[in-house]
Amino acid sequence: MQEAMEFYQYEPNQFARGLMKQESKMIGIYFPEGRGSLFDSAYNLELLKGIEETLSYQNYSMVLLGENRGFSLRKQQIPRYLEYIKQKRLDGLILSGLSGQPARKEVLQQIVEEQFPVVYIGKRIHEKGFNIYAQFEQYHVKMVDTLRQYGHRKILMLIHGSHSNYLPEITAQVKERMPEVTLYPILLDAGEELREPLTRVVEEYISGVGCTAVIPEGAEDTQVLLSVCAELQIPVPERVSILSVEHQRGAGQLLHPKISACYVPARAMGGSAAELLIRHIRGEVIEAKSIEYESVFIPRDSIRRL
Amino acid sequence: MQEAMEFYQYEPNQFARGLMKQESKMIGIYFPEGRGSLFDSAYNLELLKGIEETLSYQNYSMVLLGENRGFSLRKQQIPRYLEYIKQKRLDGLILSGLSGQPARKEVLQQIVEEQFPVVYIGKRIHEKGFNIYAQFEQYHVKMVDTLRQYGHRKILMLIHGSHSNYLPEITAQVKERMPEVTLYPILLDAGEELREPLTRVVEEYISGVGCTAVIPEGAEDTQVLLSVCAELQIPVPERVSILSVEHQRGAGQLLHPKISACYVPARAMGGSAAELLIRHIRGEVIEAKSIEYESVFIPRDSIRRL
DNA sequence: CTGTTAGCGCATTCAT
């Protein structure tokens, strides 16, 4: 009997097994923030890598939940992750990037209330849920402060439209703690065409206003920013300094000049989220309801001391 | 009764439903090629986007299958996608990038023989299975030819180690059809440190041997190549021309100079793969066993006419 | 310690 099972490489039918044990060994992953963007930013990708590593080690799998854009004839648009939870397809859920979506937050709250295992990557939303947070506002303020210490006073900050809600806090803190600094925050819409708007911004704020430093929000923006500077013959860091956010360790090192960065350990955060979730599923008592990650400044070649 | 279901937002339990109907509405996605690389190349990401679009429109979900690196005490390392198929968790499977993994090909053949719905993205492996192919060798030869038409005779080609098996065909075709061209193919190991080896290659083959053009294999390499050239003070395209592969439409446009590219429609390919798979699952008769995609040359600013 | 059975929740079939 045993050897027969071995020989035929028997694997139990997961429908039957799941029906019995009431578990699917599947974790849903839902990152909204605009269409298709799950696969677009280095941040999300690093999160996914971290999640994947941890989950697969514990024999869970990831189900990527996109927007529900199917031809659902009958039902009103219920988000897919909710649908899947009700269908018992998922043992847990990892969410990220709900910041700009108040409607979605309500749904999250509902799920959390119902005790379904959820971990949210981002700023704490619900007093009961678990979350992992990199402290977006704090590290942005820290970046401004770093540039200030290098002697910069007029600083351009590029922020994605979906993060506009964090801006007031950032500007307020900068104003309060660094009155000598003038911060120019610019909201970039996450459209296909990044280069042209960025060119105009650089012309206006570097050449025009006279900013001496720029803070882009991620690797994608940094690359385009570097290209734009090259095209406009604005040498980095002689004419303008760059301090970028780095989600993928070492990414800034590949470029020329090597980009100084504020390292946000997205991969570790993803892993952490997955681990927390699994412990929650197992019913363990979890002390920390919120894990906050610190970013690290990595000095390289793209900042000039004034 | 009807209204009760509506009110409680009833969703059928998928274990029971699956047990009955023998379908899971889940599609497995497996891209090997080294650890974590699923999320590393623009090519894979574009494929995933295309797959995701099509699948979610048809109410399927993607299960990302990583390597089986769990603590499997008991069983010998059976690949996870095989395990999942036997467990009836998947209705179909999309594979890509098995090129360097002969052992895995055998498994694929076995699955195909057993009539399990599979689509392979890459060069045809099994006479019975379905595949989507961008014709890697052909478009590389085409790129060489394009540079030849611009007057280049000594051309450096950067190829990932995992694609080494395609090299003989490429060099043979170039030798036969373009005897006046000398091709210098370099295999890059997909390690963390891309910049240093690339710097040495550029020094040796551009400054040393005197190559006038480089063909990098994708967006990642192109960015680093540009940085290396900037650092070594090798102007593009004045001193060296670049013709890159572009998987994400418009990616080359964001850089400076705008990179001329051979566009491989990875997104459409992913969509195609998903569609083919779904039709296969539905039991439709499919005429085309193999869909081959043509790449398109997009002239931009990074090639100089000699 | 091995063998039998009940029931997980649904869809399908058969009987009313």
Next chain:
DNA sequence: ATGAATGCGCTAACAG
């Protein structure tokens, strides 16, 4: 038409 019974394949509980 509506309702009750069956079985999908497994596991856990129970009986021998």
